[in-house]
Structures are given as C-alpha cells and as structure tokens.
Amino acid sequence: MSVKSNLEAIKQTLPEHVTLVAVSKTKPQESILEAYDGGQRIFGENKIQEMAEKWAVLPKDIEWHMIGHVQRNKVKYMAEFVSLIHGVDSFKLLKEIDKQAKKHNRTIPCLLQMHIAQEATKFGLDQTELNDLIQSEAFKALDHIEIVGLMGMATNTPDHVQIRNEFKQLKSIFDQLKGSLPHVSVLSMGMSGDYKIAIEEGSTMVRIGSSIFGSRNYAH
Numbered sequence: 001m002s003v004k005s006n007l008e009a010i011k012q013t014l015p016e017h018v019t020l021v022a023v024s025k026t027k028p029q030e031s032i033l034e035a036y037d038g039g040q041r042i043f044g045e046n047k048i049q050e051m052a053e054k055w056a057v058l059p060k061d062i063e064w065h066m067i068g069h070v071q072r073n074k075v076k077y078m079a080e081f082v083s084l085i086h087g088v089d090s091f092k093l094l095k096e097i098d099k100q101a102k103k104h105n106r107t108i109p110c111l112l113q114m115h116i117a118q119e120a121t122k123f124g125l126d127q128t129e130l131n132d133l134i135q136s137e138a139f140k141a142l143d144h145i146e147i148v149g150l151m152g153m154a155t156n157t158p159d160h161v162q163i164r165n166e167f168k169q170l171k172s173i174f175d176q177l178k179g180s181l182p183h184v185s186v187l188s189m190g191m192s193g194d195y196k197i198a199i200e201e202g203s204t205m206v207r208i209g210s211s212i213f214g215s216r217n218y219a220h
Contacts, residue, residue, distance in 0.1 A: 042062075
C-alpha cells in the first residue's frame with residue numbers, strides 16, 4: 001500500500017471532528033510529499049532540528065506539530081514556525097516557549113502533557129501539578145503562549161481495558177480544565193495502535209505514523 005492509500009484508509013476511520021497529525025519523524029521528504037499530495041497538511045515530528053530542516057524545504061502551508069519531549073535549549077529553533085507543541089510538561093518550558101515566541105512576535109499554541117500511563121518513562125504533569133500551574137500568577141503573566149488543550153499517552157500494553165481507563169482519566173481532567181480555561185478544545189490522545197479507543201473516549205486529535213508511512217526507520 002502506498003502512503004497516499006494508507007492515508008486515505010486512515011481518514012475514512014476518523015470522525016469529522018478529529019484532527020489527524022501524520023507522524024513523519026524519521027521519514028524522508030518524499031514520503032511527506034506523498035501524504036501532502038494526498039491532502040494531508042499537519043505533520044508531527046519528535047526532534048526539533050529534524051523538523052526545522054523539513055520546514056525549510058517543504059511547502060509552507062504545512063502545519064508542523066512538535067510531538068516529542070522538548071528540550072528548553074532547542075525551543076529557539078522552532079519558535080518561528082511551529083503550529084502546536086504537544087508535550088509541554090513544566091512551567092520552565094512554557095516560560096522558554098513564551099520568551100522565544102515573543103522574539104518572533106507570535107503566540108504559540110501549546111498542549112499540556114499529562115502523565116496517565118503506568119510507565120515511569122512517560123513524561124507529563126499529574127493533576128495537582130496541572131492545577132498549581134494554571135492557577136499561578138506566573139502562568140497568567142505569559143502572553144505569548146496559548147494553552148489550547150491537553151495531550152497524553154496511554155501505557156504501551158495489549159490490555160484495552162487499561163488503555164480505555166487511562167484515556168477516560170485524561171478526558172475527565174480535560175473536562176475539569178474547561179472550568180478554568182473555557183477556550184480549550186484539543187484533546188490529543190491516540191496513536192496507530194490505540195487511536196480508535198481514544199476517539200471513543202473523546203479524543204479530538206490523533207497522532208498516527210506507522211499506519212500511514214510504514215514501520216519506523218531508526219537508521220535515519
């Protein structure tokens with residue numbers, strides 16, 4: 001199956017209200033352009049410098065989403081163009097994004113990453129940390145970032161009940177967040193292996209790579 005036909009098959013499984021982020025990390029420009037020719041405009045990368053290299057040469061109507069863990073010292077490389085940062089998991093990172101966005105006279109949309117998995121290797125805030133963050137005066141003083149929603153990753157397990165419960169937990173936190181930040185609208189949860197469960201539990205944005213582009217190329 002070609003990238004284009006894989007993309008079409010995935011799109012047919014998505015409700016209209018769900019946004020598809022095509023995860024193009026490690027993938028060559030040719031594969032991205034094939035998806036682009038198939039109508040895809042939102043691509044997700046997990047390494048800032050790789051994303052910046054692709055942004056420089058690929059069509060300028062592409063929306064680039066940073067979906068990986070963000071190192072503060074690299075924010076400056078994407079501040080000019082990034083459309084959405086998914087993995088914001090600390091105030092220090094938010095402050096750096098705000099600082100770099102200001103240099104480019106823009107406001108950068110961000111998702112706060114919640115830790116919902118049973119794996120210590122996953123990043124993210126817990127509910128107390130989330131509440132403390134959004135209620136702090138320092139957070140309210142940031143005027144070059146906009147929190148538009150939440151992101152979370154379920155445990156990598158074949159146990160669908162556990163995955164569903166973790167997504168339910170994130171949706172519940174998202175609904176509570178609307179009390180404090182009424183404009184939030186994005187709930188980014190679900191990847192190639194679990195996106196259908198995520199959508200059933202309220203996801204509005206899914207991150208899908210291998211089902212579109214094939215298995216990852218770690219030799220890159």
